[in-house]
Amino acid sequence: MSFRPLASAHRCVPLLRAGLIAGIIVAAVAYPIVAAAGIGAQSGAEFSKHKADLLRTSMPAETSYVYAADGTLLTMFYEEYRQYTKLSQIAPSMQQAMVAAEDNRFYQHRGVDPKGVARAFVANSTSGGVSQGASTITMQYVRMALRDSATTPQEVQDATAQTSLRKIREMRLALDVEKEMSKEDILERYLNSAYFGHRAYGIYAAAQIFFSKKPKELTPVESATLAGLVKSPSEYDPVTSDQKDAVGRRNYVLERMGQLGYLSPDEATRLRTEPLRIDQSDPRNDCASIPDKYNTLGFACDYLKNWWSSQPAFGENRLERIDKLRRGGYRIVLSIDPKIQEAAEKNVGAKDGTGSPFANGVVVSEPGTGRVKAMAVNRKYSLDTDDNPSTSNPEADPKMKANYPNTVAPLLGGGSLAGYQAGSTFKMFPMLAALDAGMPLSTSFNAPHKYRSEVYDGWSPSNASGAMSGTQTMWSGFGKSVNTYFVWLEEKVGADRAVRLAEQLGLRWRTDVDRAQASPEKAKKWGAFTLGVSDATPLELANAYAAIAADGRYCEAIPVLSITTRDGTPATYRTPSGLEREVAKPRCRQVVSADAARAATDAARCPTGDTPARGSCGGWSTADSVRGTVGRPVAGKTGTTDSTRAAWFVGYTPELAAASFIADPDNPFNAVGDGQSQTPIAAVANTLKDALKDAPKRDFTPPSDHLVG
Structure with a gap:
């Protein structure tokens, strides 16, 4: 009997430890210089530089589209199939499903969720492994933005390494990002950066590949299905023959949407009984995927690639230029x-x-x-x-x-x-x-x-x-x-x-x-x-x-009539005399x-x-x-x-x-x-x-x- 209070105390240790560590982490990310968290000599100024670069340059890779002169889409070029889509063109149910799946306190926290940190630590301590994560949507966006803006292998490794240092940096940058960007802007960028599996990067690609739809046409059930994929695209892949895990994950998201008030309880219950309906499409990529009806234009497309790779406007060398074609989000109209x-x-x-x-x-x-x-x-x-x-x-x-x-x-x-x-x-x-x-x-x-x-x-x-x-x-x-x-x-x-x-x-x-x-x-x-x-x-x-x-x-x-950039302006280059000219002009x-x-x-x-x-x-x-x-x-x-x-x-x-x-x-x-x-x-x-x-x-x-x- 004399040992019971001691046993009870032992059971409380993980909770006490959780609260203590959560407090330390929150304090660390809030403090201008995070030396105590293992960052060493990195200063607040260095963080500010990361933040400025992130906000200014980190747009995710986008698909480039090639059209015939009459407007027919012939093919696309991409490493990551993605088309940036404004939040206004994404179904509200998709926005809600993503918040329910990944960060239900998204609209309450300021980039880092202390409650989420504590909850994850308790869950992981009691399970003996990693059963929950504490990453908010803002932190995940920071990670993806750092990865997408990386220019060296080391920067890619730093952005994705499973280390405490990376996590602390994400927290600090998430706090900074939320000072500069609205919740709507962060959610828009997140939805356009997330990977959904099957080469679908961003919500436009996901809606196209899994449902042959535009993002604004997604239903709540489809939205929940896609939002459920981000956690583990392979584990919850709905295209596989056994859809049990995909349905289970979708139903979890629908349940959370009901709990958060995005769906009524009755609607959430009813939607969980619906079968999983996939209308898969396979996006074209490169010249060999031009439809048979326009097959001979493959030779013109191939000429376009060779011409593009010789244009200094798109990079210092052939590899850089082709990378720009596959990631730059251009709209190219053949001549x-x-x-x-x-x-x-x-x-x-x-x-x-x-x-x-x-x-x-x-x-x-x-x-x-x-x-x-x-x-x-x-x-x-x-x-x-x-x-x-x-x-x-x-x-x-x-x-x-x-x-x-x-x-x-x-x-x-x-x-x-x-x-x-x-x-x-x-x-x-x-x-x-x-x-x-x-x-x-x-x-x-x-x-x-x-x-x-x-x-x-x-x-x-x-x-x-x-x-x-x-x-x-x-x-x-x-x-x-x-x-x-x-x-x-x-x-x-x-x-x-x-x-x-x-x-x-x-x-x-x-x-x-x-x-x-x-x-x-x-x-x-x-x-x-x-x-x-x-x-x-x-x-x-x-x-x-x-x-x-x-x-x-x-x-x-x-080989082109026009080339426009992702923001709709003509692609240009600078002549040796300093004049700016359109790349597609004779x-x-x-x-x-x-x-x-x-x-x-x-x-x-x-x-x-x-x-x-x-x-x-x-x-x-x-x-x-x-x-x-x-x-x-x-x-x-x-x-x-x-x-x-x-x-x-x-x-x-x-x-x-x-x-x-x-x-x-x-x-x-x-x-x-x-x-x-x-x-x-x-x-x-x-x-x-x-x-x-x-x-x-x-x-x-x-x-x-x-x-x-």
Whole structure:
């Protein structure tokens, strides 16, 4: 009997200890310098800096959305699927359910709940483990904000480490946050930061993924289900086959909502009997998830990613820029025109479908802006290449898969692909350089079938046909694609000048051979440059020829109409001169004189069967069907390589420029053959025809007398 009072005293020890420690903690977080709590030399000033940074910069990562020009949502980019949602757009029942589930005294405390601290300590002491937590909604928000604003692995670790130091810091910052922010603002940020499982970060994503709804449409039962997930998204996952735990957690939240007066007792009881109904959706992510209806836009989407990763406006390097795309909450509208894209898709692969080893693609660019209006190729944009055949390239690994019918390779340009030998489409560059240097279109030369170049150390190119021999001008030489005339013309103007001009018009050298030949040391002797021995992509050639259509004004290729930030303002960058410009605005510069470009266009009407304004084409041309197909003034140039391993056509009107190729991207030894040389011609001509249907006919501006001769 004498031992009973002592036993009773022992039973009171945990309670006494709880009250004492709770008091110490509350006192510690309220005191300006928390040295007694283990923070050591950290001062109140350091806490204030954390708080200021938190309040100023800690917005959670948001999903970026990609739209077609007509407003159709194509895909999204995200690491954390989230769309920030104002509290006014979140159902009141969702706000109430979260308070009931996570912090029922949210509206009574000032960031730290002393009663909650004491209650948790008692529960944890008596259970011998961690059965309750003491984190308020404000403290949880602080933790998530510190994590989201972390810029180093150490900062992430500090924000999430299971230590007393972290807990004390959260308490102190929670007190500071509540001095600066309203309860409504804190709850809004918390609801947008919380993780609900299944890649759902924030309430918008949770409502979409679990119920295919917007947050403002959630019912009390759905709200309770989602609020119950935050404590343990995997344990209470309602998508699993056994929903017992999810239902139990939901019913607990409904019961708490009834106790707090958010629901009447009868309503809370009734709602707990409802079955759990999930309407799950799987949000799109990245280019491969574009709906099948818009599958070919996957190539334009892929180009967008590559373009984005090269823009300094979004970061110091490629990794930073892609991270910004996946976390920045941008709204991106592609420049692809639905009508022109439809025309391009219809006309590529007219002879070769997706199952052909020969890729036939077309890119359409807008003169004067550089905006890409269409990208189409006879392939399906897909990561699934299991059923693709093995490549037939004798130099490749026999186990390597070919890129048809499925591929995500940048076959049209804008990525790492070197491109395809461009053939005589390159004759445009020495001609344009010569015109810009003042040489007239009438510049003539008696071009032999075979020509020995002393400038190029005795190199002796020849024409494709003996019928090309004889006196040629730029009109006739370009229309018939006379090799010996253009080697001679390149000698006169300088091969290096033609190479540098091509670079100014957007061409890049991606193979070791091309980079070596284009170097300042070797460019002067690169006689074969005019014959198109270098690789190029249809994106590059469409954009280069678009500059000629725009009177010599080159605009960088750009895949977007607009890019807006999460706050609805246009994304901008600062120029070297200090001016702030919108990232999505065209970036243009005059590369050659307008008169030189107009003269080049006059000669480029000859290959298409069109009639130049000032000269004569000499009787025949390499693509004389184009003018009749397009039905309006049109210029352009054909191109074929040795043994017709690849064939090209680049054509343009004052409104649009289009480049098409046909080649085997897997095996350059697999020649497309002369019979396929008409395929890119037809693709461009019919695409321009369909794209410009019902548009007013515009003529090219003729060159001045100075460049006619």
